[in-house]
Amino acid sequence: MAKIIWSKIDEAPALATYSLLPIVNAFTKEAGVEVVTSDISLAGRVLAAMGLAEDELSKLGELCVTPEANIIKLPNISASVGQLKDCIAELQSQGYDIPAYPENPSNDDEKAIQAKYSACLGSAVNPVLREGNSDRRAAVAVKNFAQKNPHKLRAFSDNSKAYVVHMAGDGDFYGNEKSVTCDKDQKVTIALNGNELTTIKAVASEVLDGTFMSVAKLRAFYKQTIEDAKAKDLIWSVHLKATMMKISDPIMFGHAFEIFFADVFAQYADVFKEVGVNPNLGMSDLEKKIKGHAKEAEIKAAFQAVVDSDAPKIAMVDSDKGTTNFNAPNDIIIDASMPVVVREGGKQWDRTGAALETVAVIPDSTYGMFHAQMVADCVAHGQYDVTTMGTMQNIGLMAQKAEEYGSHPTTFELSEAGTVTVTAEDGTVLMSFECAAGDIWRMSRAKDIPIKDWVRLTVERTRQENIPAVFWLDENRAHDAELLKKVKTYLAELDTDGLDIQFMNVTDATRFTNTRIRQGLNTIAATGNVLRDHLTDMYPILELGTSAKMLSIVPLLAGGGLYETGAGGSAPKHVEQFLKEGHLRWDSLGEFLALAESLRFLGHKYNNDKIKALTAGLDEANNAYLDNSKEPGRKAGEPDNKASHFFVAQYWAKALAEGSNAQLAAKFAPVAASLVENEAKIMDELMAVEGKPQDIGGYFHPNDELASKAMRPSITLNEIIDSI
DSSP states (O other): OEEEEEEEOOHHHHHHHHHHHHHHHHHHGGGTEEEEEEEOSHHHHHHHHTTSSOOHHHHHHHHTTSTTOEEEEOOOOOBOHHHHHHHHHHHHHTTOOOOOOOSSOOSHHHHHHHHHHHTTBSSOSHHHHOOBOEEEEEOHHHHHHHHHSOOOOOOOOTTOOOEEEOOTTSSSHHHHOEEEEOSSSEEEEEEETTEEEEEEEEOTTOEEEEEEEOHHHHHHHHHHHHHHHHHHTOEEEEOBOTTTSTTHHHHHHHHHHHHHTHHHHHHTHHHHHHHTOOGGGHHHHHHHHHTTOTTHHHHHHHHHHHHHHTTTEEOEEETTTTEETTSOTTTOBHHHHHHHHHHTTSEEEOTTSOEEEEEEEOOOHHHHHHHHHHHHHHHHHOOOOTTTOOOEEEEEEOGGGTTOGGGGGGEEEOSSSEEEEEEOTTSOEEEEEEEOTTOEEEEEEEOHHHHHHHHHHHHHHHHHHTSOEEEEOOTTSHHHHHHHHHHHHHHHTSOOTTOOEEEEOHHHHHHHHHHHHHTTOOEEEEEEHHHHHHHHHHHHHHHHSOGGGEEEEEEBTTSOEEEEOOOOTTHHHHHHHHHHHSOOOOOTHHHHHHHHHHHHHHHHHHTOHHHHHHHHHHHHHHHHHHHTTOSOOSSTTSOOHHHHHHHHHHHHHHHHHTSSOHHHHHHHHHHHHHHHHTHHHHHHHHHTTTTOOOOOSOSSSOOHHHHHHHHOOOHHHHHHHHTO
């Protein structure tokens, strides 16, 4: 039997799975396709780390390097320390005998516990599963629907003052970068003042990058941007990615927190030291640390006085709750937060709930340049027109941990000033850096096989689409200069006759892409892994309203397939709404599209007419879902995610009943008839739970029985599906 692995993950998409997966299994089993789950949720990974559950992530990683891999990956939590601690606390409350996270380990046992838990932080899943490069684009039907049913983009004001500021290469990762290509397989050692930090096994033709963020220049940069925001009467906000970049960005977040509230941190330094405040964890963790302290109220009032002073205004995560940009490092995730700045006309919300123009602070220029040009383009030319704008397709270099987020195992907060060296096995110093204590040093890597495949995939897509492709490679950036040599070599080995393939730095590539988008034209962006993440959130959110509607295919190097279902940045708010009023507004279109591609892969692999017919039926259902506007409503009292699953099931059954495969037609004709005849009754049963609080037994680790009951409230629908 053909098999699809469906990842069990977190938050809103996990809730949706309780409703959708029974429908999927009921349909696919008729074509000999088994859909099984694999628990790679944060809770599942925590339990595995502590030896209380199977390590499903490692098993999936092993599968990904085989031709049999066929995985549908839903978005998972890339956990911050705060989220990890909350998850551990929930599991403990459910009776699991696991230790607390030792934030500041004081002995070897605590260090070992921290090391186990640390494997669950940040981008723990993606580097394991992404054994192929990324092909992300909007399906034609999805793009057409968005243009016919445009979401709202707010206009930029005349003479808008909004802008993005980055360090412009002055002491940031971009400016300090050095890069080399290894000449052979060998051990490479990273050391500080001769003391080993770590050793890696480099391979022949692999590109190694070393760089660092000067903390002194970072803090000076923050101070200057705060003064500028004050002088220009703009909201100040910092945009980082403390989830994926789990070592570097929480540290940069902590410095921003300290600088913005410098007087408070200075005044209460003794108290903060006494209770173990770590600014990298944000205000919510600080409040937990000072809870019950004699000066708790006084300290809170001091922080609030800075917020109330509007000098400068601070961006709010939730104005109604008084939650600032500094609540927690995972609250402001740049690839989700910056598209909102553009969507809202260069504005963010202040403490009163007013939308005001902002200066978005993005320290590192590597991707800060992209966001700076996105905002500058709209300031100069106005907001985009969703009804006419073209599209950006992305081919992303990410296989075999290429340009892994933050390079977790090779990122260090330096304990002392001195020289960081990267040394080959024979003692040759490949790179060296003069750094100060507290600087953030990191290495990223890109192997040769993924680079070659990235070039091949770009050429393949360019020929299929017959539109220009741009490699976003900056000859003035050390890493990109090394990649340029390889890309040009591999392009020369391929048939590129008649293709428009260009090379541009980030700013020029953004301008080129945006000019074409405003003309209604499409462009392929071939980028590295981190830029891939930023582009494939920014453009889809502007074009489609959400990045969750993107088609995301990862052709695995070994011949299998990984099908990703979009981003989950809004998932926490969806869960909050569901628990409060029984309404889940998560749109499962990404899952529908990924399932169709996964089935298409199997149909071609096995040349199986039944699977091909099943796929064609789902394609029709997906089109009908869009054409009939069956996406979930935003408010309680409107049809939600559960209703959208019902309609896809109805459309899918109808397409199969009317399809060319006689066996499937015979099987699904009565199903389609029953779903149509009982539509009113089913909708009444689904709508009956709207507005009612739900108990699913846990946020990170819900009770399967309670969650299934909450997400499958229609007895009539359940009976029809379960009887197939």
